[in-house]
Amino acid sequence: MKRSRNRASSVAVIDIGSNSVRLVVYEAAARSLISVFNEKTLCGLGREVQTTGLLAPDAVEKALTSLRRFHALCKVQRVGRVYAIATAACRDATNGPDFITEAERICGVKIEILSGPMEAKLSALGVISGVHRPDGIVGDLGGGSLELIDVRGNLVRVGVTLPLGSLALQDLAHKSLKRAQRIVKTELEKVDRLRAGHGRIFYAVGGTWRALARIHIIQSGYPIKVMHGYSIPAADALDFARRLRRLAATGMLANIEAIADARRPLLAYAALVLEYVIRVARPKTIVFSTFGVREGLLYSKLPETERAKDGLISAAQTLNELLSRSARHALELIAWTDRLVRVVHLRETDEERRLRHTACLLSDIGWRVHPDHRGEQTLELIINGNFGAITHQERVFVGLSVFFRYAGLSEQNEPPAIIKAQLSPHLLERARLLGAAFRVAHLISAARPGVLPATHFRSHDRNLMLVFEHRLVDLVADRVGSRFKQLARLVGRSGSIVLR
Template sequence: MNQFWGLDADPTAQGRIKGARPVAVLDIGSNSVRLVVYERLARSLTLLYNEKSSCALGRGLAQTGRLAYENIDRALTAIQRFALVAQLMKAGEVYILATSAVRDASNSKAFVDAVEATMNAKVEVLSGAAEAHFAALGVVAGIPDFTGIVGDLGGGSLELSSIVDGVDAVGETHELGVIRMQDDAGRSVARAREIARERLARSELLSCKPGGQFCAIGGTWRSMAKMHQVLRNYPLHMVQHYVTKAGDLAKLCDEIVDAATAGKAYPGSDHTSSSRRDLVPFGAAVLGEVLRAGKFDSVLFSAQGVREGYLYGLLPPEERALDPLLQGAEEISILRSRSPAHAEDLIRFTAGFLDAIQVKETAAEERLRKVACYLSDIGWRGHPDYRGEQSVDMVAYGALAGVDHPGRAFLAEALAVRYMGLKHKSISHELMELAGPAANMKARLLGATFRVAYPMSAAMPGVLQRTHFSLEGSRLRLHLPEDLAFLAGEHLAGRLDQLAGVAGIKSSEVVAK
């Protein structure tokens, strides 16, 4: 008899993708052990569960060559719990990835055997080259158009690789992980900076093509990204796709290293978790030297790395070619909208309006318009007075992949107008500035088009496809079929007037014939 109540029952809720089989990744790193369970193996990954335990397996490894037994015990205790979580969540597959500490330790076999027995799955000990490869794939999975150098900073090592046109090459591993740096430098941050400079001097990647964009991955660097956002009053506090000037970040690195060297609190330390606070100065020492060695122009942060890259590598080529943002938005539409089919009608309806007023879209603008259509009805379950704010929050602060921060601001403005009208004040000026004036205007135009569509269709398919727009002189016309002439009331006429005003058109008319 199973010892856990209800373990054999199907735990899947109606708010989950039908037929989705969860997949789990256990990531055994030098600093922490983390279990992540995803809803399913797909191009756009959705988190079901995420937990880490700071076990510091790499502590002292550079000096002894062995994993400390107390750290092994701590890791195995956490992994016992993770085995239960994977079982409770009915993960179909569990992939176990071990990195620097496990591959370098002389006594790792007994630890690996114990992990495999606990999890009932094989441990894959990644080489440095494999770790660099999967880190790069993780970036490609979340930021498909990235080109530049990727750096994944862990507790034991730093992996570097280059990405061009979605393909990675020239992987490097350097003994520059934050725990290793603490040990090698005798906890001297100033000495750690010197060591980083010496070891990075051997990097071919950083010296061959200076400039461009550097993509930073890893928990310590993510902490630094969040600190940087707080210090500059940035309106979004999410790491994925956060971009800043390399010079600004290098300056922060120097300030952190100098403060730590002087025994003072470094800038932003009060916004860092206690488990990362002592590691950040060593991560700053490494990042500052990476940016100097590569002479980078900008830094982009990725919250996706080895785990996501490993799963991305398991997908067939046709699924890897899918757009993660569009897939993710479609899934949200399936789970949250009143009718997913209506989104397809809305895509055609908004495209027809732009054609009528002769507004051309770039491929990137068309992509965001489609995403906005998929997300345009996600707030209907909320209280009428707060549907707009809730929808804006889900878009601006949600877990969508494949969208940069200006794109989030665009989507948020389009949904704010859709739910709250053109005079809404729910989005901060700082957030709107991320998209820029031109994109904000197009977002308002799109939101105003939604406000014309929904009173006609009631969020159901079949109506919008029977209507069309035309521009005759300075008058915008919305054409209805004769059997839908009763829709041409004051409410629809007022919405159409608003849309015409946003588009800079003098007048409008609803025509039924």
């Protein structure tokens, strides 16, 4: 079944932040969000709020101009439902209510001014929606504030808000990094609950922290360019933040072309906050999340049954329905590989089973690509896919499983060494095994439903048998036999085809 876009089901979020004003339109409010339009304007609404108590007039005019465009874009795209939120600058500024009144008139919707605790909660819900079983401290660094909140699985504690957003900090410190350092140190050392992050993960949310991640990716030569799920050991992140601060003191950050001009002056303040967060919380890892307040808002609107779904499996199911020749065949492939795992007594963790099922759902999404390039193109699509609830290493595992399905297992068709290096030898061999299984299954069935359920596995001594029901006898060929023997060798068996 192919999905067709229903415009009435589309949903948009207008996010009026202290630094940027953004419109994101999603195909639907679902467990796996698919953005169809995303635009932001760096307005700097919060750049003077801490010292003057006001939204700057030029920033207000720029924001209202952007909101007029966003309203028009929602009408052009026939968005079914629009949510609008505003954060620290609008709740703290004396003229914030006047701005919101005019913004509501332009947008034609009610704008919710989020309290600090609510902003923290929505950030945590965003991480829950985009990270599989999170466990750590979520830190959302905006232009006007820093929200900190503890999350374990689906459990969220009460969050705190601090005036340490990049613009707010720059304003409070009168653009002095030394003064900013004293402010950050004083504010963060008062947050006792931050110490609960010791040895856990710190989830960094917010555009300026994502900019830091982008710089780190470029400098380290890391092969995956996806921001979401990018992780750095805390010790490395601490060294990196200190180095950026030193570069800022020499003015060298102004030449970083990968970062928007309006955001570059804020990098040093974001690095300073991250440095002291690491010092106080002492996490083991920093993980950057592109899922934050907007995604948390939509996640909070979902029914409980929808929120309980696995975000990765939901995303894979959507891609399967959109891109595969038969969505039902992928479900049969899951059951077929389930049987294979049972018969050969393959040890598999819950996480490995989850990734195997994901790979099954994505195993046919590259069929429209030219046959000579299906392997590398599908690998790129999966590694850089716009979905969450998956780590970078897991992206590589799933991507290589499907790569081997298309490219085969010969040494002449190996994936790039820099990609293979992201996996342990165990996971790399498991990806080869899964790819070999896909090569057998898709050759037998031609990716059509109704065939795989008529084949079965048996094991006797060291011989693994693939049993065909008699009605499928004409599907048996030497090529099927050779591929199955290759699969059997990967699980330490000999392989044979049997007709029942």
